[in-house]
Amino acid sequence: MDHQISRHRHELKRRQLALRHTGRVTPNMLRLVFAGDDLADFVSLGFDDHVKIFVPGPAGEPAMRDYTPRAFDRDARTLTLDFAVHEAGPATRWALEARPGDRLEVGGPRGSMVISPTFDWWLLIGDETALPAIGRRLEELPAGAKALSVAAVTGADEEQVFASRADHQATWVHRPLDRADDPGALLAAVQRLQLPAGDGFIWIAAEASVARALRAHFLAGPGGHRKEWLKAAGYWRKGVADAHEKLED
Numbered sequence: 001m002d003h004q005i006s007r008h009r010h011e012l013k014r015r016q017l018a019l020r021h022t023g024r025v026t027p028n029m030l031r032l033v034f035a036g037d038d039l040a041d042f043v044s045l046g047f048d049d050h051v052k053i054f055v056p057g058p059a060g061e062p063a064m065r066d067y068t069p070r071a072f073d074r075d076a077r078t079l080t081l082d083f084a085v086h087e088a089g090p091a092t093r094w095a096l097e098a099r100p101g102d103r104l105e106v107g108g109p110r111g112s113m114v115i116s117p118t119f120d121w122w123l124l125i126g127d128e129t130a131l132p133a134i135g136r137r138l139e140e141l142p143a144g145a146k147a148l149s150v151a152a153v154t155g156a157d158e159e160q161v162f163a164s165r166a167d168h169q170a171t172w173v174h175r176p177l178d179r180a181d182d183p184g185a186l187l188a189a190v191q192r193l194q195l196p197a198g199d200g201f202i203w204i205a206a207e208a209s210v211a212r213a214l215r216a217h218f219l220a221g222p223g224g225h226r227k228e229w230l231k232a233a234g235y236w237r238k239g240v241a242d243a244h245e246k247l248e249d
Contacts (some may be wrong), residue, residue, distance in 0.1 A: 004116040004201065007230065016105045017025040017079065019098050026158045028130065030083040030095055031070070034104060034237075044069045046112035047137040048205070048233075050244075053081070054105040055094040061097050062105075063090035066244055068132040069109070071139075079106070082135075084128040086154075086177050094131065113231070120198025123192060124167075125214055127180055128153060129235040130205035131160060133157040137203070141166035146196050150189050152180070152206070180206075181238040183213035201229050208234025208247075215247050 015038035022032050044051075050066040057063035071080040083095040098104075124134045124147065134149055141147055145166040152173040153159060159172045171193070175185040186206070200227055204214045215232035218225040232247040 003118050003201075003229070005015040006114050008045055008112045008114060010109055010111055010203070012042075012108065012110060013038075014105055015039060015042070015177040015192055017104050019100050019102045019104065020078065021100055022095075022098065025082060025160060026153075027161070028085050028158055029128070030085050032081050032083065032095055032098065034079045034081070034106070035077050037077055039074065039079055042079065042114065043076060044072055044109050045114050046174065047190060048107075048133040048231075049109040049112050051079075051109055052080075052107040053091060054107070055091050057090055063089040065089070067091070068136065070132040077157055077199055082129075082132040086128065089175060090138045115201055117142065117145070118146070118199075119201045119229075121196040122147070123147075123190075123193075123195065123200055123202045124151075125202070125204045125206070126151055126235075127186075127206040127210070128158070133203075133205060136158060138162040138164040138168055141168075148193060150186060150193070150211060152186050152197070181209055183210040186214060187217060190217065199229065200225075202231075204230070204232040204247075207234045208237040211235075211242060227233060 017034035017036040020033045020035045025031050025138045049069055051069055052064050052066055054062040054064055067081045070082045083092055085092050126134055138147055143165040147166045150171045152175055154177055155174050171189055173189045174187045202218055204211050211232045211234045
């Protein structure tokens, strides 16, 4: 079957939004819902799109960080963002202290990657930072789709429940946060998987060295997964602020 992967550019625009409400998905995952008329023309076609948020920084300079649109409702003019709160960078600190009515400037998405719904199965792999995209993908898949997810979190209380119409098999890997840059736990988990028959798309996002190791695992050897049917990204890099790395040859 001919599988299509297309990329779409969007008009760059900054939007002024107000926080509507906040809550906890898990003890260390905070969910903020924003609203505003500026969302009337908001476009996010891909489950792993990124918006850039601008929060107050030192000396008045805003700090910029990328976040996945976990959900959006154009009719209701709402945008949902999830924040992993293990480390209190400027965006996380702002999210922890924010209260309904607080304002936030959001830019983008700059573009979207759209994958045709023709694949026989999906494999979604990541750590805490990837959960918004994994959750959105699972919730957007149609009935009859096959999906496997493998996610690393610190413990059972950080596991999330996703409402998906797809035939979804979840694998949760527990490891301490100070080992989040060690690919061993996720590699061991994916090596035990029995992948479905047919054509599959593999999506990976985690700390850069972890994502790189997972990508190499699936592409290794003559029987490796087709490169064009795999996307891997380093959503962060240990010891580096605001790092985002696309992993391509």
